[in-house]
Amino acid sequence: MCASCGFPAAPGHWTEAGAANAAERLRARFRRAQVLQTVLPAYGLTAYDGALVPGIQISTLSGNQVIARDLAEVWAAAERFTGGPVDPLDPRFIGGEDEGR
Amino acid sequence: MTGNHDGRMRLTVLGGSLGSGKTTWLRHQLHAGHFRDAYVIVNEAAATPVDDALLTRSANLAVLAGGCACCEGKADLIALLRKICDARSRTESRGDRLERIVLETSGLADPGPIVEAIRTDPVLVHHIVVTEIVVAVDALHALMQLRSEPLGRRQIEIADRMVITKVDEAEGATLSRLVATLKSVNPGAMISGTIKGSGVDLPSSDDAEPEILPDLSGETDRPPIFPTRLLIDDTIDWSAFTVWLSALLHARGDDVVRVKGVVRTSAGRLLLQSVRKIVQSPEILPDQNNDAGREDDTIIVIGRGYRADDLRRSLRYFAGVGRA
Numbered sequence: 001m002c003a004s005c006g007f008p009a010a011p012g013h014w015t016e017a018g019a020a021n022a023a024e025r026l027r028a029r030f031r032r033a034q035v036l037q038t039v040l041p042a043y044g045l046t047a048y049d050g051a052l053v054p055g056i057q058i059s060t061l062s063g064n065q066v067i068a069r070d071l072a073e074v075w076a077a078a079e080r081f082t083g084g085p086v087d088p089l090d091p092r093f094i095g096g097e098d099e100g101r
Numbered sequence: 102m103t104g105n106h107d108g109r110m111r112l113t114v115l116g117g118s119l120g121s122g123k124t125t126w127l128r129h130q131l132h133a134g135h136f137r138d139a140y141v142i143v144n145e146a147a148a149t150p151v152d153d154a155l156l157t158r159s160a161n162l163a164v165l166a167g168g169c170a171c172c173e174g175k176a177d178l179i180a181l182l183r184k185i186c187d188a189r190s191r192t193e194s195r196g197d198r199l200e201r202i203v204l205e206t207s208g209l210a211d212p213g214p215i216v217e218a219i220r221t222d223p224v225l226v227h228h229i230v231v232t233e234i235v236v237a238v239d240a241l242h243a244l245m246q247l248r249s250e251p252l253g254r255r256q257i258e259i260a261d262r263m264v265i266t267k268v269d270e271a272e273g274a275t276l277s278r279l280v281a282t283l284k285s286v287n288p289g290a291m292i293s294g295t296i297k298g299s300g301v302d303l304p305s306s307d308d309a310e311p312e313i314l315p316d317l318s319g320e321t322d323r324p325p326i327f328p329t330r331l332l333i334d335d336t337i338d339w340s341a342f343t344v345w346l347s348a349l350l351h352a353r354g355d356d357v358v359r360v361k362g363v364v365r366t367s368a369g370r371l372l373l374q375s376v377r378k379i380v381q382s383p384e385i386l387p388d389q390n391n392d393a394g395r396e397d398d399t400i401i402v403i404g405r406g407y408r409a410d411d412l413r414r415s416l417r418y419f420a421g422v423g424r425a
Contacts, residue, residue, distance in 0.1 A: 014373075015347055017383040018339030018366035031340035031423075038422040039344070071344060075351035085352035088345055089407050094414040 013070035026051055036074065042092055043082050047074070109230045110189065112202045113139075114215060116256050117237030118246055119208030122266030122295075126237055127205055129298020139201040140185055144170040144178065146207040161199075171210040175218055178204075179225065186228040202229065211255050212236070217379055230382060236260035240271035240294075244279055247286065247314055254314070257283060258359065259376045260290045268294040268301050277309035285311035288328075288401070289361040289374055326358055329409040331400045337420040339366045345419035347380075349412075354378035356407065362400035370397065 015032075019025040029051050036047035036056065048057040055067040058077045066081075068074040079085045113136070117123045124143075130136050140161040146169045163181060168174025182202070189199045206212060212234050219225050236256050239246075243265075246253035257263065263283055268276065276294075280303055283292055294303040333342060342364070350357060360375040363386065371383040402412060 014380040014383055015343035017371055017385075018343070018364075018368055020368040024367050028340045031338060032344055035341045035344045035419055035422045039348075039419065071347040072351065075348055079351070086348050087352040088348045088415045088419065089353070089411050093418045094411045 013072065015071045032056075032071070039086065039093070040078065042090075043078060043086055045078055045081060108194070109228055110186070110200055110202055111232045112204060112219065112229050114212050114231060114234045115203060115205045115237070116210060116212040116234065116260070117208065117264075118239065118242075118250070118253050118256065121208065121237040121239040121243070122264075122298075123205055123208070123237045126235075126264055126266060126295060126298050127203065129295070132298070136201065136203050138197075138199070139203045140199055142178070142181065142202065142204045144168075144174060144205065144207045144210065146174075146209045169207045169209045170204070171206070171212070171214040171218075175214070178215070179218060179222055182219065182225055182229065183222075186225065189228070209252070211252060211259075213255065213259050213376060213379060216259075216381075220379075232384075233261045234259055235262045235264060238263050238265045238279070238283065240265050240267045240276060240279065244275070244282060244312060247282060247312075254286065257286050259379075260287055261374070261381075262291045262293070263287070265292065265294045265303065267296065268303065269296045273304050274309070277304050277306045278312060280304070280306035281309040281311040282314070286314070287359070288403075289359070324405045326403060326405045327409070329402045329404075329412055331362075331402060331413060331416060333362070333364050333398045333400055336424075337416065339364065341420040341422060342416070345416050349415075350375060350378050350380065353404070353406065357402060357404035359403040360400060363397050364400065365398055373400065 016025070016028070019028045029049055033047055033049035033056065036049075040047050040058070044061050046059050046061075048059070049055075053067075055069050056071075056074055057065060057067055058074060058081070059065040060081050064081060066077045068077050075086055115123050115127060127136070127141070131141075140163070142163050142165060144165045145167075147166065165174055165177050165181060168177060170178040185199070185202065192198050204215070206215060216231050216234065219229055219231060236259070238257065243253070243257075247257065265276070265279065265283075271279070280292060283290075284306065292303065294301045346360065350360070354377050357375075358377065360373065360380075362373055364371050364373055368385065370386040372386050373383050374381045
């Protein structure tokens, strides 16, 4: 564990279980970031995971920023920034490709 | 389970309401040689412990009396577990090290917060992995408790394995009805029957109707809970799926009561289970075809307050990101 930043976080957040080796873990991180980068802008947030530093950076349009260790922290941070949870059942995600985006 | 948990100790949580036969079951397990190498922790809500006198067969035994470990006794439990971890870290890893802990909760405990406390503790999470929640279910009184006690129902909901005790004291029809009801409340868990701790066969519950349980959440105007089957095929990758599911549980953890299923990933077949907002560490299942009728690549979401079709469309949207 890095003494300065406390990373890596607790072993095995459940969302990280699907990769068998380091290469797959890296690919999974990029894919995770890709999905987040599509979902979060609808809430005025951006996500960045360069894979060089641990965690996922979540930023607001006004520059507020936090590093989330795992997806649970991503959603908690998003709720804190925007005042409400990111709901996957929001009409913009289920209303078809051309609605709400 | 013999899997390698990166050197962490395995913790079995044993729950169940007061007098449901937890200690009797555990005593028989110890007698039969299971858990013999385990450190047994008995938590009792009352200040004067009794159960430890019954569990003399275990090699290591600690009693936490005077406080239920899911609420007021939580700090004591965490402190004790840290002490155990500390002692284990001082022994050589090649020698005989403690590999298993069994925690018998008090009858008043909700296992959920205990598991959550261990998972979120910065020290314990590196040393302990919760592998199983066993809940003792009283063959005579469980139906009544399910009808009226929210705690009793929470214990059943979170179980990985339900042990129906005192099977000989209930009639066949009552028992079948209980089994059917337990299956409807918690379809993912294994169910077995015991008499004084030793295993017996349960009657078939195929013909029995599960009891329709009243809503205990105090919000009677809420829609009923229903199951939704989601197919996790090749077009849905694990990363997108976890982004979706973690968001769903964060936003709607109070509505999505339970998620369970087996998903194929490059790391193997993962058994995924959640109770409310708590997702257990996915267990990697042996790579063989359908065991015990388990369907691969299917996730069951049990909940309310949404439409089944919306779940599917939303998941498709998340999984379709970046794909032409």
